[in-house]
């Protein structure tokens with residue numbers, strides 16, 4: 001039964017939505033997660049994090065779930081700048097001192113399964129939140145479209161985790177208060193059986209582009225590029241052709257890719273806009289890209305989603321239950337926690353800093 005009252009309704013069931021549903025469930029009577037995607041969708045967005053991310057997963061009680069995804073831990077990377085190679089080893093502060101990348105097709109279902117394994121969490125997929133109901137200046141519910149029918153639900157808290165293009169955030173009037181257009185086009189594909197180390201990543205910074213290979217599963221690597229739009233415009237070709245060229249010409253990834261095999265389509269995104277929206281209001285909050293979208297060039301989207309999920313969880317824990325009226329002040333808290341991440345990513349998006 002979908003219609004009726006829920007303590008929490010979460011729109012979006014990927015990193016941000018599944019994690020928030022998992023984290024709020026102990027404080028809620030019941031939680032409904034509504035996700036619009038198909039279980040089989042290819043999701044050409046990476047998920048990468050470092051020690052800080054590991055600490056966040058652990059704090060949220062999800063580190064075991066994430067580790068069970070089977071991605072190798074990396075303890076350093078090689079950085080190639082033009083033709084110079086520099087080795088970076090990550091400082092070994094504690095047991096969390098490693099970096100990890102998990103394909104979204106593995107990570108997101110694992111997180112959603114974990115959330116759905118809570119006895120008071122119901123997952124509806126594919127389904128979509130198509131409208132928001134407010135009363136007296138406070139969000140009171142939503143319309144959920146499932147199997148061609150609309151269902152009116154009421155809730156104490158509506159969590160929007162429906163990604164950077166969230167139409168529901170627009171419906172709420174949670175307009176972005178800061179926007180930074182990005183000149184980067186990010187593309188990626190997954191490969192198997194590359195003759196590369198599985199405990200180290202590789203970054204190659206060349207004029208106008210960055211090529212990356214990261215171990216992401218047993219015998220699997222994510223190979224990605226960030227390309228400046230100018231590079232694509234000047235070449236006049238499709239970004240996929242530039243991806244192939246950059247990877248083939250790289251002295252480390254090129255021969256490896258030629259020896260291995262591609263196991264996914266190539267995909268990605270361009271013409272992105274970093275944006276920050278208010279994080280909460282009466283009866284609602286935004287987590288993940290819906291409220292805070294960082295350009296992928298710094299690979300900090302996962303961290304920002306986890307930070308927001310933790311902030312909501314901590315506030316709800318402080319209140320002692322789900323009361324959507326008491327979520328004020330979260331925007332400042334989130335922005336302070338992620339300020340450094342915003343500054344670094346925004347700087348990389350400035351015309352003077354890129355494509356040189």
Ligand SMILES: Cc1cc2nc3c(=O)[nH]c(=O)nc-3n(C[C@H](O)[C@H](O)[C@H](O)COP(=O)(O)OP(=O)(O)OC[C@H]3O[C@@H](n4cnc5c(N)ncnc54)[C@H](O)[C@@H]3O)c2cc1C
Nearest residue numbers: 012015016036037045046048129162163288289296301302
């Ligand atoms: C090309 C690319 C590369 C990236 N690389 C990295 C990286 O290396 N490291 C990193 O940490 N981050 C990276 N990111 C960023 C990272 O992918 C995002 O920060 C992350 O996906 C945000 O997760 P999310 O759960 O907020 O949103 P999403 O992953 O976008 O999920 C939103 C979900 O909401 C669903 N939805 C949409 N509308 C509705 C609706 N109305 N009702 C219900 N459900 C709805 C969607 O179907 C989707 O399932 C990359 C992003 C891109 C585009």
